């Protein structure tokens with residue numbers, strides 16, 4: 001479902017990873033590994049179409065990609081339920097009946113997004129993925145701020161709902177999510193020794 005062929009991606013005009021190739025079949029995940037700064041975020045953004053690849057090709061079904069970044073993208077002045085309905089409306093999706101329970105948000109459903117703790121915001125941000133119904137997920141450190149219980153909750157959703165229904169996920173993470181997935185170490189794809197380059201805007 002996802003094919004990545006010879007992709008080179010850059011940050012600040014400087015190539016960070018070169019000639020990355022892999023494919024992920026429907027129902028499977030791939031874990032991206034590598035030290036800080038190797039280019040995991042840059043690669044995920046490139047695969048998601050948020051920035052162009054310098055070289056190479058990325059293919060997956062049109063309009064099926066979704067990127068979840070370090071930022072949660074929550075509307076602070078909307079309640080938890082209103083946030084979920086907002087995302088459902090934007091994507092023309094129906095709110096899954098069990099979405100609050102799936103991400104342990106039922107007790108928080110009437111709380112304003114801006115009053116949630118960091119981990120609660122993250123659970124709400126991840127619940128967006130359960131609402132929008134996109135098949136190919138690019139996830140950048142999805143479990144940051146989550147406690148052990150919430151990590152397992154998210155991993156269960158990923159395995160039992162998203163992957164089990166034929167979805168795909170490419171996940172940059174430094175922790176063990178407890179899901180069965182091959183790992184790709186990006187270290188050998190490093191484009192060049194750390195070079196002096198230009199800067200561009202910070203990623204959120």
Ligand SMILES: Nc1ncnc2c1ncn2[C@@H]1O[C@H](COP(=O)(O)OP(=O)(O)OP(=O)(O)O)[C@@H](O)[C@H]1O
Nearest residue numbers: 011012036037038039040041042198199200201202
């Ligand atoms: N605003 C910027 N302008 C130019 N280069 C940047 C900018 N932000 C990051 N970089 C550089 O781009 C390279 C790739 O960064 P990237 O965030 O993709 O790595 P990462 O593997 O996701 O790191 P981490 O594990 O720390 O999140 C790094 O060398 C980093 O220093």
